[in-house]
Amino acid sequence: MNDIKTASRSRHAETVSARISPVGGLDVLSRNEVARLRDATQSGLHALLRRCALAVLTSGSLSDDARGLLERYPDFDVQVLQQDRGIRLELTNAPAQAFVDGQIIRGINELLFAVVRDIVYVSTQIEAGQFDMHDSSGITHAVFDILRNARVLRAHQDPNLVVCWGGHSISREEYDYTKLVGYQLGLRGLDICTGCGPGAMKGPMKGATIAHAKQRRRQNRYIGITEPGIIAAESPNPIVNNLVIMPDIEKRLEAFVRVGHGIIVFPGGVGTAEEILYLLGILLHPDNAAIPFPLLFTGPRIAAPYFEQIDRFLRLALGDAVAERYQILIDDPTAVARAMVKGVDKVRNYRLDTKDAFFFNWALHVPYEFQVPFRPTHEAIAEQQISRDLPRHALAANLRRVFSGIVAGNVKEEGMRAIEQRGPFEIDGDPAIMRALDALLQDFVRQQRMKLPGTAYVPCYRVRNAA
Numbered sequence: 001m002n003d004i005k006t007a008s009r010s011r012h013a014e015t016v017s018a019r020i021s022p023v024g025g026l027d028v029l030s031r032n033e034v035a036r037l038r039d040a041t042q043s044g045l046h047a048l049l050r051r052c053a054l055a056v057l058t059s060g061s062l063s064d065d066a067r068g069l070l071e072r073y074p075d076f077d078v079q080v081l082q083q084d085r086g087i088r089l090e091l092t093n094a095p096a097q098a099f100v101d102g103q104i105i106r107g108i109n110e111l112l113f114a115v116v117r118d119i120v121y122v123s124t125q126i127e128a129g130q131f132d133m134h135d136s137s138g139i140t141h142a143v144f145d146i147l148r149n150a151r152v153l154r155a156h157q158d159p160n161l162v163v164c165w166g167g168h169s170i171s172r173e174e175y176d177y178t179k180l181v182g183y184q185l186g187l188r189g190l191d192i193c194t195g196c197g198p199g200a201m202k203g204p205m206k207g208a209t210i211a212h213a214k215q216r217r218r219q220n221r222y223i224g225i226t227e228p229g230i231i232a233a234e235s236p237n238p239i240v241n242n243l244v245i246m247p248d249i250e251k252r253l254e255a256f257v258r259v260g261h262g263i264i265v266f267p268g269g270v271g272t273a274e275e276i277l278y279l280l281g282i283l284l285h286p287d288n289a290a291i292p293f294p295l296l297f298t299g300p301r302i303a304a305p306y307f308e309q310i311d312r313f314l315r316l317a318l319g320d321a322v323a324e325r326y327q328i329l330i331d332d333p334t335a336v337a338r339a340m341v342k343g344v345d346k347v348r349n350y351r352l353d354t355k356d357a358f359f360f361n362w363a364l365h366v367p368y369e370f371q372v373p374f375r376p377t378h379e380a381i382a383e384q385q386i387s388r389d390l391p392r393h394a395l396a397a398n399l400r401r402v403f404s405g406i407v408a409g410n411v412k413e414e415g416m417r418a419i420e421q422r423g424p425f426e427i428d429g430d431p432a433i434m435r436a437l438d439a440l441l442q443d444f445v446r447q448q449r450m451k452l453p454g455t456a457y458v459p460c461y462r463v464r465n466a467a
Contacts, residue, residue: 057094163274175202182203227245229248267303284318378422384399
């Protein structure tokens with residue numbers, strides 16, 4: 001339940017102030033944990049809590065500007081209150097859209113306390129040195145522990161979790177297609193995991209809810225995995241019923257490939273390209289050659305050129321053999337769902353044979369260079385070696401970091417600030433790859449895949465050797 005204190009319309013947006021009690025999940029915190037969440041200094045957690053809580057309270061927002069959200073609600077604040085019967089959240093000047101007739105929407109309530117849960121857990125366990133973050137195995141165990149604490153991992157359940165990647169800035173036809181695919185997946189008893197935002201992250205969940213209802217299927221999972229640097233630019237969509245905030249983009253990406261039994265990629269932009277390169281870099285590693293992992297690229301007929309561009313770039317940079325690790329299916333949601341079911345069956349049989357867990361892909365080798373947090377500074381982007389002399393998985397890792405830098409320059413507060421201060425990131429490397437990269441990025445811009453439609457895009461990058 002919640003106590004409404006005030007409701008007002010500021011010069012920015014209509015707001016509400018209230019005290020919120022948790023609904024399920026997190027109930028108690030230690031005094032030290034509460035103190036850290038209330039600490040507004042640089043070493044405290046209050047700024048992170050405020051940013052993530054505001055993103056949840058604006059669930060369904062179409063903005064992709066993290067700073068714009070804070071500017072719209074400059075007086076918003078959230079405080080954790082320690083009380084005799086547990087914790088409460090005090091919201092000041094919170095977005096009114098999160099409330100209905102004086103009551104906070106239940107799903108938003110749940111996600112708010114998921115934010116508190118994950119921020120506290122990461123700060124007390126990961127940052128306190130519970131895991132060796134300089135060791136690949138230690139990082140994987142940290143990812144596992146965060147997901148377990150969030151109650152995402154389910155034992156005694158056959159593999160059925162499909163990760164869906166794709167852009168938040170997609171056309172209506174592309175969005176409708178993601179719903180059709182989600183519907184077909186849901187009819188076949190598959191759950192959905194996405195990056196939790198709008199567009200291709202929302203559509204599959206929306207389609208699956210209808211199919212799950214038709215099949216009278218309950219206890220469905222609509223998992224959204226995000227991280228602090230991007231949650232404000234991609235607020236959780238209203239369908240997410242399991243929100244997990246990983247500490248950084250690398251652990252977010254590892255979480256996807258560890259919990260998912262297959263991945264479907266819809267049309268997107270640089271963020272989607274980053275995810276593709278991350279996964280292919282892992283699958284191309286020799287240690288993972290025998291591990292089945294269904295990877296499907298799909299979209300409506302109008303998206304065929306997009307995947308042709310992606311396929312052309314991947315083959316040029318990583319060799320034609322890279323196409324053996326993915327399948328492209330255009331304008332056929334039923335075929336996509338059937339192919340995914342077939343692929344998940346192979347995953348199930350492989351894990352039975354190797355005695356690996358259904359709920360966490362322990363056997364997959366994720367190299368340390370894929371796990372180390374990459375801070376996209378101008379120097380770090382310029383240092384990336386882009387050469388076909390590198391092993392394919394290493395080149396994919398470096399390309400992934402380049403795309404990560406562009407994502408940061410487009411939508412993340414730190415990256416946007418760096419571009420404003422120092423100008424575009426400089427990207428350099430093998431001339432053939434640079435030409436292909438420049439052509440791919442120009443196509444993304446023309447197709448409005450860099451920003452939401454209707455907003456002007458100013459490139460945050462400059463590709464050298466592309467002439």
